[in-house]
Amino acid sequence: MKGRGCWEAASVRSFCSSGCLNKLKKDDSGDDDEETASPTDKSELHQTLKELSGRLAELSTCSDLISKHGAALQRSLNELDSLKIPWESGEKLKAVNERATLFRITSNAMINACRDFLELAETHSRKWQRALQYEQEQRVHLEETIEQLAKQHNSLERAFRGAPGRLASPSQTFSQGSLLTAKGEDSEEDEDTEYFDAMEDSTSFITVITEASEDRKAEGGTVTSSVEWTSADNEREGASIVPKDSSKVKRRTSIPNKPSYSLNLWSIMKNCIGRELSRIPMPVNFNEPLSMLQRLTEDLEYHHLLDKAVHCTSSVEQMCLVAAFSVSSYSTTVHRIAKPFNPMLGETFELDRFQDMGLRSLCEQVSHHPPSAAHYVTSKHGWSLWQEITVASKFRGKYLSIMPLGAIHLEFQGSGNHYVWRKSTSTVHNIIVGKLWIDQSGDIEIVNHKTKDRCQLKFVPYSYFSKEVARKVTGVVSDSQGKAQYVLSGSWDEQMECAKIVHSSPSSDGKQKTVYQTLPTRLLWKKFPLPENAENMYYFSELALTLNEHEDGVAPTDSRLRPDQRLMERGRWDEANTEKQRLEEKQRVSRRRRMETCAASCSGEDERETDRYVPLWFEKRLDPLTGEMACVYKGGYWEAKEKQDWHMCPDIF
Template identity: 85%
Template sequence: MKGRGCWETASVRSFCSSGCLNKFKKDDSGDDEESSTSPADKSELQHTLKNLSLKLDDLSTCNDLIAKHGAALQRSLNELDSLKIPSESGEKLKVVNERATLFRITSNAMINACRDFLELAEIHSRKWQRALQYEQEQRVHLEETIEQLAKQHNSLERAFRSGPGWPANPSKSFSEGSFLTPKGEDSEEDEDTEYFDAMEDSTSFITVITETNEDRKDEGGNSTCGTVDWTTADNVSEVLDGASLVPRGSYKVKRRARIPDKPNYSLNLWSIMKNCIGRELSRIPMPVNFNEPLSMLQRLTEDLEYHHLLDKAVHCSSSVEQMCLVAAFSVSSYSTTVHRIAKPFNPMLGETFELDRLEDMGLRSLCEQVSHHPPSAAHYAFSKHGWSLWQEITIASKFRGKYISIMPLGAIHLEFQASGNHYVWRKSTSTVHNIIVGKLWIDQSGDIEIVNHKTNDRCQVKFVPYSYFSKEAARKVTGVVSDSQGKAHYVLSGSWDEQMECSKIVQSSPSSPSSDGKQKTVYQTLPAKLLWRKYPLPENAENMYYFSELALTLNEPESGVAPTDSRLRPDQRLMEEGRWDQANTEKQRLEEKQRLSRRRRLEICAPGRSCGTEEAEKESDGYVPLWFEKRLDPLTRETAYVYKGGYWESKEKQDWHMCPNIF
């Protein structure tokens, strides 16, 4: 009996430790992990509940075994106590009895706790099951409601189009994707709303205001900021004061101020893209109906629209003041995107675009498409005022079903010749929302860091993503400019579609810790100064793809440009003229011509080398850009295409014999 009891006790211990209890702990932790994301479907829900029920049965079995063997142990001890044994053995038996009594008390306590746990678990498991079932029913109901809303939306749109007073060239229809301005209308964000948390290691700040009764909320760099107050003090540097108030003088060369109105073509975006979820956007064959009559090279050139900020920055004696203007310039490039939800044309490999505006803008710019997969463009611009800018941007884009994410990859370089200040930064992520239901609208999000590699000054800029549930203003941008020692000098605030301001910091001090234990920095600042303000759109812009004054001139025919220039692209020209059917036919011809050229280059693969993979194709493509060459960037330690010269000399001689025939 003694041997049998020991074996059974060992079996119970083994079963409870390695079996039911460990499994229960494992399942419990796994259940916690799944609580944040509800089961995908009903079968998964039932499977989870079944596993929970099995583990509860295991625990109940363990409870019964402990009670059974505990009672058997007590009976054995009582039998030993009734036997006649020597006194010495009696003392030892007394000690065993005392230990057995302690074991009985502990076991009873554990058994009672297990019983209570079982009762609670059974009660709450039923509650959880009902709650999960309710959430599943609500989810199904929500999906049905969204589907009904989509059908009602299409019906209302058709009824609205056929109703009296509908203009011949509607500019704000849902199908054409007019931008929803959250300041004037309610946002139609749905369950796919994305939330971006500030980085954990960021420095939060609070700026203190005393001159105004309006409370402003501000965020800087990668941080979360609180209420902003402003104190009265002296003015900021004259270079920053009124930096955006640059007169837009008359041009010696008269540029066009309008293009043909956009035709009223009705096309269902979802019907084309529903089978392309998760694919690279550049690989999806898209009709020109979703384009605007500009190429990606021309859109890249639009970044220079507010070049006067850099012209102003040349005269800054302080590097941190210059950083403020550079930061405003980096934000200003997004102002052209607020209503521009249409897709620019993907440039042909070897396509170029020049902007020769030395007389009126004081700069020259050249872009070249240096790679097709992935689509990559190199850009170089220089100004007679003493700065140059270059970048290689690769567009990575994904269609996610209800929104499209566009991630520009690559560094932007800006150098001022007189001071030698060299700034480097990267672009933020753009997202086009409401692909399925509602009005299309675009948002910018993410954090960018601008670094002056000569002085090590830095500016942390945060693009706050808009959310229907957020109290923040739409399209908000904030930032902090710091020197090489980490001392903050300026606070930036504004929006990427309207204007940016800067405020000089005169004093900073730590605040008391908040409820979550985080400590913010309190900044006392001078009154805000305007750095940049967006130019108003031209009259009738809503019928001209919401182009700015500069954008209207980018595709204007011009003599003397290279035969690869975007202005000479036939499908783009036909689309601008409103002949979209012919433009789609021409677009297919150009794309097939480009594929044929690629196949010819791939035929020169080395013998025995497989060109079936994308990496091998890219390596053996054999294409070499005309005006840019790949070099190692000493600052970012990345290889990028940099302008090697020769274009403007060829233009002056009108010698374009080296240009490929791509159109």
């Protein structure tokens, strides 16, 4: 009997020392905000109620023990009271008996209060659960409704634009869009002005279609020249057709399907607001199996526009095709919300496609912070393109802004025409909630530095409340005298058209608009359809599917040989994340070694430049047209590939 009593007493002490009573008091008071915040998961609610029920059962057990031992204590006190003891001792026993009775009553009251607390928690948890489920359903329904309305609005706009007979009247308007803002305007949007509606009062233009047979006299009194292209190809749809040469190399047409991995982007990025994106450690779950160098090379998908522009004898007509090429590079981004891999310092990517595409392309990552890549392309058709792009990106809470910095150069060897332009800003919306979508916004000015022709393009930001067509692009091509020659219109995800201007005049409605009378439009560029099953292959185009295809003879620093990217492409994401961490640590070790090596021989101002990487295939030069320092191809790569001599390449993988 004595041993059993000791075991029961030990059980009570164990329960009290476990802090269960304190936990119940803490849960009831609401001091722990994180634990008592409104639960968003049903399993968490059930688990909490289960724990409370268990604690109540333990309290009930303790109550039974207290009642049992209290009754035994009172019997013992009654037995002592029946004994003949001094009067003073009897009074003390009576006081002890009263205290034991009060202790048992208090214990019962505590158990009843805990039972009431549990019943109240169960009642309110069911209410919270129903309210939370209702709000979630309403939010999903609202998102689906808005998206459906936007799609219907877009379909109606397109149906209206393509309605038969709509362009038959010379006074019918077919395009209206904003021209460029002030030349020095900052391209980095402010958070408060990112979502804005159509600005009808801004400087804009209206184009009016004129029948081809009605050639008008120009403002100077001379008759306008022929509207036909001076290039050899005069077919209306010729600019959208790609000559598909028979290639001896069979390229792949598919990659493994994207695995179904669920990961909350907001849970990772909520503490990174305002930080540079390249400095945020991101798992491969948010990537696509291509590097930034490969994405940069993907801009060449519509290279046939430049091949066609080589044969243009008119510089303004050539400018139209160059403008269409600059817009076409964004068409691959419409569904591509996943980020490419940040290249390792010294990583390269080559595209040797002389047989089928008639060009060779080389990219090298020349800087890690900030991330910067140099690119050089040469074509057998007589043009070359080079650029150094530095990606500046900021996470701003509700959206992500990506600002490519650096100039793009395009030169035609036959005519000597040299074009320079810069990329627009890309914005990824709905980072916090909703379906991710990407938009392009800002202004692009293309300048021919030989003839002084200019093209001003406007990427109109999309808004649910705007009357504009989604992803709209407008522009005007002007000659060296500043006279508008062509109007451009279209969308960066589908197609671009141009129309020859025959007359221009101020708008009669009192607004700052210019009315352009034009001949019928010509198709400059049309997007290729996506491959079958593209939605399960990261929405890659036919060219993108081949970029990471294994090839023999490439440099050991080529993106195709990057192990974490290859593992991700094969669907082994857990292994890819482990490999990514290894490569990043290896890169950090290499950087520390460079700093230690240079610190021994450098001092003062030179010591601050110890993290500068010396590119292998490019070198810094002053750009005479922009006045900026940029990396330019210095040669040697294709000769090294022919000899298979890669001894100079760093070990980065």
